[in-house]
Amino acid sequence: MTPITTRSTCPYCGVGCGVLIESEGSQITGVRGDPQHPANFGKLCTKGQTLHLTTTPAITRQARLLHPMQRVQRGAPAQAIAWDAALDLAADRFASTIEEHGPDAVGFYISGQLLTEDYYAFNKLAKGLIGTNNIDTNSRLCMSSAVAGYKLTLGADAPPACYDDVNHAQCLFIVGSNAAFAHPVLFRRIEEAKRNNPDMKVIVADPRRTDTAGLADLYLPLQPGSDVMLFHGLLHIMLWEGWTDNAYIAAHTTGFEALKSLVREHTPERVAQVCGLTRDDLFTAARWFAQSPATLSLYCQGLNQSSSGTAKNATLINLHLATAQIGKPGAGPFSLTGQPNAMGGREVGGLANLLSAHRDMANPQHRAEVAALWGVPSVPEKPGLSAVELFEAAADGQVKVLWIACTNPAQSMPDQATVRRALQRAEFVVVQEAFATAATCDFADLLLPATSWGEKDGTVTNSERRISRVRPAVPAPGQARHDWRTAVDLAQRLEVRLRPGQPTLFPYPDAESLWLEHRESTRGRDLDITGLSYAMLQQQGPQQWPLRAGDAQGKPRLYEDGVFPTPDGKARFAALPFVPLAEPRESRYPFSLITGRLRDQWHGMTRTGSLGRLFGHVAEPCVQLHPQDMERRGLREGDLVQVTSKRGSILLPAQASDEVGLSQAFIAMHWGAEYLSGQSNTGEPLAGVNALTTSAYCPGSKQPELKHAAVKVLKAELPWTLLAVGWLPEAQALAAREGLRAQMARFPFASCVPFGHERTGVLFRAAAHEAPEPAVIDQIEALLGLNASDTLRYADRRLGQRRTARLLREGESTRLAAFVLAGDTRAGAWLKPLLQDELPADAYGRLLLMPGASPPVAVVARGRQVCTCFNVTEDAIRVRLEACEGTEDQRLASLQGDLRCGTNCGSCVPELRRMVRSTLPTLQTA
Known part of the structure; x- marks a missing residue:
């Protein structure tokens, strides 16, 4: 089969990197940076370079949503349903709700990861056909x-x-x-x-x-x-x-x-x-x-x-x-735009207070222009509900039907207690999603499979106003459909009920036909792209707006003439006062919780979370505290702490870090219910950092204050602990992760993550006040393949302890394949590196089952991964740096020459430089 290379765009951050997708038949086999794309000139980060690894057949079978699914009863398993039946059901529930309660009883929550064509279809569906401005996007949380x-x-x-x-x-x-x-x-x-x-x-x-x-x-x-x-x-x-x-x-x-x-x-x-x-x-x-x-x-x-x-x-x-x-x-x-197409969503008016082509909903002329373009009498005047308001309204029973596309509010929205109450109270929830593993899927009455990276067709706009083509390299798996196609199919069904006998407003055979209408909406506007076409993007590559009819290219910079798009052509200074935080620290909540990104992960990790190698840099959830705060509270590295805000509480291991200031706590934004268990202040199951964050928002933008919440941090007393780790074939590892994640709700604290650079593995931790029923541990062991006859076992029911291990003969040596430590996890300090680093286990025998035993042969962990591309660890770098001399640049070059770290994607270079600086003489550092 002849390999094919397809030019497309990365689906992660707003840099908008060009990629070359390599495929054979229906399988993506590789990805490279596009050297001709002006956003990245061939460079890719760790996430972009591993895109093809997130599309393997095993991941597609285990993680992708491949068929429409209906959940007849909340809490019951979803059952497969035909596409026509699914769309008929959705159209009927939407139409009935609109007819009984009015158009504002429905709402759409969509995504900055949709393509511009998808965005445009949904925007017209809500504001043009249904007549509600209740359509907002996770870009509300971002831009x-x-x-x-x-x-x-x-x-x-x-x-x-x-x-x-x-x-x-x-x-x-x-x-x-x-x-x-x-x-x-x-x-x-x-x-x-x-x-x-x-x-x-x-x-x-x-x-x-x-x-x-x-x-x-x-x-x-x-x-x-x-x-x-x-x-x-x-x-x-x-x-x-x-x-x-x-x-x-x-x-x-x-x-x-x-x-x-x-x-x-x-x-x-x-x-x-x-x-x-x-x-x-x-x-x-x-x-x-x-x-x-x-x-x-x-x-x-x-x-x-x-x-x-x-x-x-x-x-x-x-x-x-x-x-x-x-x-x-x-x-x-x-x-800097956070998502790959948050800019494109802004261009089509994808927020609840905007209209196409940077028009304002509050402007009667703008509303009339859009209505004329769409062929409708009018578009609604009342601004719609923003993201936070939309879920609050659903929690209060005002919004009765929700359509969620390409986003995971059960992980990403603040104040998760309210969000989950909204998803439970809404009478009908549709989730249009590529990955079945997203937490929001658990709340859906109807699940609709969507295409994803490598399958989609359309355009995106990056942070510098540059429009790029997104091209499909392989056909959609299963019955997945393009997002715009699903929106158009729903719209055409709704038209039968909402405007019978009239010509369709949605006559779109392909993505380009949608884009051409969007292009026309920009005529005469500040983002005019009437000089652009799919053909131009194909022949000349990505282009920046504005690019008006007759222009040869777009404008790299704006306002060079000092003229601004205001009535008088002048920019306006904003005399806005300083207002303190919505939730400042106080005596009961003395820490500032700060959230942010990890280097190798993206959003809720539905895609990046399928790869163990992307957990090498930060392996498990934790809360980072200043070393002095740790010392004052008698906390040691790895101690479980309870982090509590006015909305919820989660348990996490504590980690000392000089990066955070005194009285600050940092938790990465990515950790949600898919990876971390917890409960709300009322005892409801609730997990992830957004169990803690506040829904307080800016009055002007209505963007919530996800970056800060006041919290307290207390040592958790959970004496019974469990650690389960194992290597498995890819398909089994993915299934094991899902099975173990289902077990997390049984424990006050539990986390489940993949690991392994080349192999596939799973790591599960839990803690509780007392040992659970033996059947729970039986299930955990079975998921790791520890129910085979060659498994070593030890159990002490009186102490609530149990240890299980399986050895695997590979060639001339024996290696540890999986283990479970329940009730006493001290041996995990050497068993985990023994397994993870695939060290010979011949000398250990039954010591694997002894609580707190010291190994006869010292087990030295390889240390935390710094370079993902070449799996280079912190310890290896420090050893090499001891022999380095010269300036910072000379030492870095020597390090890169010997270990190759930082020579591929470069994502680890800032950390490498930090480590190099720590070895420089004090005078030189100063």
Whole structure:
């Protein structure tokens, strides 16, 4: 069979990397970065480089949703149903609800991972056909504050900069973004730009000392939520020192006097106290920002996911306008998009308060333009419910039917107790999803299988306004359908009930026909793409908007002429006050919970979570605390702690980290019910970090404050523990993970993750007040294949202890294949590395079953993985660094030459540099 290469786009972050998909027949066999794509020029991060490994036949069979499924009764298993019957059922339930309760009794919650064509179909379905604006997207959790900030100040939701600007910037201000983890390929550009221009100043403002902060010339460890105070304080200093550009302010802006009056009280002394920074660092940051020939700001969820998200975005943009740092190479406020097509969703008006092509729902002319384009009398005037409001309304019984597509609110939404109550109370829930393992699938009355990466056809837009084609490399598995196709099929059925006898509003035979209508909606708008076509994208590659009819190419930068898309052509300063956190620390909840990304994982891990190698860098859920906070509370590494907010409580192992500040706790955003068990304050099963987060949101953008919640951290007393680890063939490993995840609810604490770089394995931990019934452990053992006759066993019912192990003969040696330690897990300290590192086990025999036994041959774990591409561990790197000499760059080069770490995707390079710096002489480090 002849291999085929298909040019497409990565489905992960908003960098929008081009990929070359290699396939044979119906199977994707490989993936490479596209050297011709201007977003990445062939580079890919760890997640992108392993995309093909998430499409294996075993993963498709075990994890993918392959047929429509109906759950006749809540809590019962779902049964297969034909597509026509499924769509007829959905249309009937939607139509009946609309006829009885009105169009606002239904709601759609969709995704920044949908393609633009999918987004457009759903938007027209809700607002044009049904007549409700209750359609929102998980981009509300991601980018709505950036949208509001751009519109409030610059007049349109249009990032004015591009990726190439990092090569022209003389000062880079990174705030509220761990780009090293969240946008790794863009961070490679930043590292290269810094190498090529050592004089470029890099400022990083973040409560956590992340790998991104490791690149900084000036690190500002500001207190959580104090960003607006910082930006006002910097402007105060710029005004005091005469560092603003008064000519630019007069010619191109309005509202500066009101802002001057507001920031007058934001003295360096006050700002330093509130932000937890030094006065000298504030002056340095203000000078570098204002006096640099070109200053570029990069920002993401640290500004967006906040109850002051609009203010944070707008007050940062104030600094650019006040210093004329906009509209020229290397300068401008550049919001980094979190998802692969959050920008495309914004283009089609995918949020509950927007309409197509950056039109505002509140504008009667805009509503009339969209109605005329769609061929309907009108579109609804009342803004729809945003994401948080939509689920609150469903929990209260106002929204009765929910359609959820390509997103996992049972993991990603804040205040999970409310979200799950909404999913349980809604009368009919449809989940349109590619992966059956997503937690939200458990709440669905109807499951509809969707195509995924490598199968979809359409377009996406990345952070720099660049539109790329997404092309299918293989046919859809099972009965999966494109998302736009499902939306159109539903719409055509609803038309029979809602507008009988009239021509269809949805005459779309393919994705391109939808895109052409979307293109027409942009005519004359700030994002006009009437000069673009699928053919142009095919022949000339990805293009940036605007690209009007007659243009040869799009615009890399906006506002170079100083004219903005406002009624008077001037940008507007935003005089917005500093408002403290929605939920500040207090005596009962003395820790600031901060959430963020892991380097090798994506969102709720429905895709990345299928690969053990992507758990090498961070193997299991944990909460990171400052070492001093650990010591004060008598906590040791790995101790279970209870992290509690006003909404819920979860149990996690504690880990000491110098990255977090005092009285701060960090939990990665990815850990949800699929990987971690827990319960709400009322005792209901509830899991993951979003059991803790608050649904408080920004009044302007309605984006929730996912980045911060007040919590307390207490040592958990759960004396009975269990550790189960084993290697299994891929299909069995996937089945075992699902089976073990079903067991997690039996324990106050449990976690279940895959592991293994080349092999497939599963790791399960649990803790409880007392031993469970023996049948529970029987089931866990069976899932790991520990019910075979060659299994070694020991049990002590009086102590509630049990140990089981299986050895596997491979060639001349014996290796440990699986084990379960129940009631006493001390031996896990050497059994886990014995198994995971596949060390010979011939010398251990029955010692495998002895509680707390020391092995006759020392077992030295390989250590935590740093380089995912080549499976290079922290210990191996430290050993090699002991022999390295020279400068930082020389030592890094030696390390890379010997171990190859950091020579492929480069995602580990920031951590490698941090480790290299720790070996440098003190004088050189300073």
